Amino acid sequence: MNPEELPLVGVTILDLTRVLAGPYCTRLLCDLGARVVKIESQGEGDEMRRNYLQLEPGRGDQSSYFTRVNAGKESVSIDLARAEGQAVVQDLAKVADVVVENFMPGVVARLHCDYPTLRALKPDIIYCSISGFGQTGPWRARPAFAHIIYAVSGLMQLEQGDEPAPRTSNLQAADVPAGTHAAVAILGAITRKARTGQGRAPRRVDARGARRGRQRDVRRGAERRRGVR
Numbered sequence: 001m002n003p004e005e006l007p008l009v010g011v012t013i014l015d016l017t018r019v020l021a022g023p024y025c026t027r028l029l030c031d032l033g034a035r036v037v038k039i040e041s042q043g044e045g046d047e048m049r050r051n052y053l054q055l056e057p058g059r060g061d062q063s064s065y066f067t068r069v070n071a072g073k074e075s076v077s078i079d080l081a082r083a084e085g086q087a088v089v090q091d092l093a094k095v096a097d098v099v100v101e102n103f104m105p106g107v108v109a110r111l112h113c114d115y116p117t118l119r120a121l122k123p124d125i126i127y128c129s130i131s132g133f134g135q136t137g138p139w140r141a142r143p144a145f146a147h148i149i150y151a152v153s154g155l156m157q158l159e160q161g162d163e164p165a166p167r168t169s170n171l172q173a174a175d176v177p178a179g180t181h182a183a184v185a186i187l188g189a190i191t192r193k194a195r196t197g198q199g200r201a202p203r204r205v206d207a208r209g210a211r212r213g214r215q216r217d218v219r220r221g222a223e224r225r226r227g228v229r
Contacts, residue, residue: 004035011190013097015039016088016113018046020146021130021174022102024179029098036073037092046070047079086101086112093118093125098186102130105140126189130182149174171179178201 003009008029014028015038023038023046028046030036039044044061051063054074076092078085090113093099099118108129115127128133132144142148147168150156155173156166 008032008034012096014092014099021175021179022100024176025182026100027069028183030072037074038073040075040077042077042079080111088215089113089154090121094122098126100128105131105135126186128182128186132176146174
C-alpha cells in the first residue's frame, strides 16, 4: 500500500510512554500511518534503549527491544520536571490529535500534562492513559511492571506446571495486550470524533494491564480444566 493511503495519515500522536505497553500501542498507530512524536527524558532517554542486543557494535542506546516498538517515530528529548519542558509538551499537544501516557497515576498531573490541563489547551484532544491497575481504585498507586501483573493475575501459578514454585512467563502477556487494547480504543475515539465533530464530548481512554492479564488467565484456566492446552 502507498504510505499516503494508510488510514491514519494526517493524525499526530504525542507519545509520553516508555518501556513496552505504551510504545507498543503507539507503534501500532505509527504502522497505520500516524505521525508519532515520542517524548524521552533528557540524557539516557527511554530505558529500553540500553537493553541487551544492540543493533550496532559500540552503541548502547539502540537495542533491538527498543527499536522494534519505536521504529518510525520521531523522538524529542525533554526534561518534564522543568517548567520549560512542560511548556514544550503543552505546545505539542495543541497540534496533536492524540496523547498517550503510561506513567503511574498522578504523575502527569504533577508534570502539568494531564488530561484536564491539555484539554484546556486543545478541547478535542484524545487522551489515553495506560496503567497497571487503572486511574482510580485502591491499587491505583501500585507499581505494575510485567512480573507484578503476572503474580497478581495468577499467570505465574498457571505457568508453574509440575515445578515446585510459581514462575514468570516468557510471554508478554500483560504489556502487549494492554497496548493493543489501548490502540483499538484510540481508533474508536478517533472514529467517534470524526463522526460527531470536534469539541463535543470529553475523550479519555483508560487501558489497564492487570485487566488484560486477568482476562487472559481466566480463559487459560478454564481451558486447562477442560483439558485444552
